[in-house]
Amino acid sequence: MSSPSPVSPIGPVVGIIGAGQLARMTQQAAIALGIELRVLANSLGESAARVIADTRLGDYRDLAVLRDVAKGCDAITFDHEHVPTEHVRALTEDGFAVHPGAEALVHAQDKAVMRERLTEIGAPCPPWRRIASAQDVTGFAAEHGWPVVLKAVRGGYDGRGVWVCRSAQDAAEVLASGVPLMAEAFVPFERELAVLVARSPHGQGVSYPVVETVQRDGICVEVLAPAPGLDPERAAEAQRIALKIAHELGVTGLLAVEMFETSSGLVVNELAMRPHNSGHWTIDGARTSQFEQHLRAVLDLPLGSPSMAAPVVVMANLLGGDDPDLFSRYEHVMAHDPGIKIHFYGKDVRPGRKIGHVTALGTDLDEVRERARHAAVYLTEGRYT
Numbered sequence: 001m002s003s004p005s006p007v008s009p010i011g012p013v014v015g016i017i018g019a020g021q022l023a024r025m026t027q028q029a030a031i032a033l034g035i036e037l038r039v040l041a042n043s044l045g046e047s048a049a050r051v052i053a054d055t056r057l058g059d060y061r062d063l064a065v066l067r068d069v070a071k072g073c074d075a076i077t078f079d080h081e082h083v084p085t086e087h088v089r090a091l092t093e094d095g096f097a098v099h100p101g102a103e104a105l106v107h108a109q110d111k112a113v114m115r116e117r118l119t120e121i122g123a124p125c126p127p128w129r130r131i132a133s134a135q136d137v138t139g140f141a142a143e144h145g146w147p148v149v150l151k152a153v154r155g156g157y158d159g160r161g162v163w164v165c166r167s168a169q170d171a172a173e174v175l176a177s178g179v180p181l182m183a184e185a186f187v188p189f190e191r192e193l194a195v196l197v198a199r200s201p202h203g204q205g206v207s208y209p210v211v212e213t214v215q216r217d218g219i220c221v222e223v224l225a226p227a228p229g230l231d232p233e234r235a236a237e238a239q240r241i242a243l244k245i246a247h248e249l250g251v252t253g254l255l256a257v258e259m260f261e262t263s264s265g266l267v268v269n270e271l272a273m274r275p276h277n278s279g280h281w282t283i284d285g286a287r288t289s290q291f292e293q294h295l296r297a298v299l300d301l302p303l304g305s306p307s308m309a310a311p312v313v314v315m316a317n318l319l320g321g322d323d324p325d326l327f328s329r330y331e332h333v334m335a336h337d338p339g340i341k342i343h344f345y346g347k348d349v350r351p352g353r354k355i356g357h358v359t360a361l362g363t364d365l366d367e368v369r370e371r372a373r374h375a376a377v378y379l380t381e382g383r384y385t
Helices: 021-033 063-070 085-093 102-109 111-121 134-144 168-175 232-249 290-298 327-336 365-381
Strands: 013-017 036-041 054-057 075-078 128-131 148-152 162-165 181-185 191-199 205-207 211-216 219-225 253-262 265-272 312-319 341-344 354-362
Touching (some): 063 085, 075 290, 111 128, 111 181, 111 265, 312 365, 327 341, 327 365
Antiparallel strands (some): 128 181, 148 181, 211 219, 312 354
16 A cells, blocks of 8 residues: 655644654644644654654754755754754754754853853853863852852853852863863842743744743752742843843843842843743633743744733742652542643653653642642652642
8 A cells, every 4th residue: 555645734844853742742832833843853752753654753953854854844843952943043044944043052052152252242140261171160269159059161051061060170070071161150049930932033022921940950840930929120121131132142032041030139040942842821821821922932933922811820840769660640630639730741751851840830839839849749659739
């Protein structure tokens, strides 16, 4: 029997380089909008490849593969930031609509380039410096004190590639890895915030409410929307900073700006130019999810409302443990709290791996937070909180 002919798309086609959970969740929004997705995956077992019919297999570091995926797409975007910058630039030069483009994306790929540009535009940043030797680190510490935060210039995420060094010996051990590094002054922050903004090619921009992110071992475990107790003026300042960064860097699509709140103000920590873990709450908790917003932005459609669907939204990440049988615990969670929303990413369970999230909506922060925590702990550990 011959294979059926490919079905012609009836709406816009968006190509996504990478097939992780971000691409998978984007498919939910694409279905409603009549947008068809094409993903580039390493294998058919990847999260998005399991649910997207037009899945191409190949290496994202191969420009010929990227060009083949881009053919016939109305826009190209990314599930991750690891595509070589020169390849992103080449696709744009070929005439493909790539969002974000290379000149913007490099600021999420290279932390030193990011710091140089943010400093130039006046965004609040910690003192920092490129470093190449132990003497560079001790010289930086002499100016700004210990501990010194060393960061891999490229490739770090979820706490990987970040080392808090409390002595020259600590720094020497990190330097021995040979990874290109930069140093930042340690920021004594009160809590971590995140601002998610979207910007379209013609310059329309919107900002979601500022959220608080709760980290454990460098991994986000909980997101509180809106950030509880945040002064309205400081919240507006955080949104202004994020929108300014998006404008100055020429970002198209979503931009997540992670910030520290300190006793003296806000400090920008990291950037991500794609849907972001701090915005997963928007699937159930906002009028327009971050995934729909990203699709609207990369296709240069009018952006949707970022307003919240409830006064309080809490998202808790599901981290894998020793027991992979999470589905057997659905019944308890659904019966205990019919309002809980469960999202799994189609990933094999491994200890510490992000395999999904749960979201709770309501009016009282303590009550909503407890509901989300209960569901997350029971699903991953099979016990009550």
